[in-house]
Amino acid sequence: MTSTLLFGWWGIPFGIFRTPIALIASLNDSKNRDEISEEIIISFAINNVGELRTNWDRENDLVEFIKHWNKLVE
Numbered sequence: 332m333t334s335t336l337l338f339g340w341w342g343i344p345f346g347i348f349r350t351p352i353a354l355i356a357s358l359n360d361s362k363n364r365d366e367i368s369e370e371i372i373i374s375f376a377i378n379n380v381g382e383l384r385t386n387w388d389r390e391n392d393l394v395e396f397i398k399h400w401n402k403l404v405e
Contacts, residue, residue, distance in 0.1 A: 332357050
């Protein structure tokens with residue numbers, strides 16, 4: 332947020348208009364961060380229930396699945 336506050340204004344031609352909107356949206360999201368995070372986790376679990384249940388007892392496979400889903404696999 333600090334870099335947006337300091338440098339967002341310089342985005343030509345719309346920076347002066349979009350910067351305040353981005354800052355306000357970010358502040359609103361920070362107030363609801365826990366709620367948003369919970370929605371993301373619930374959505375992930377519902378969409379991947381089969382894979383999660385299949386690998387529930389195999390921690391390494393479950394970790395690899397989550398890494399792959401988050402595109403963290405090298």
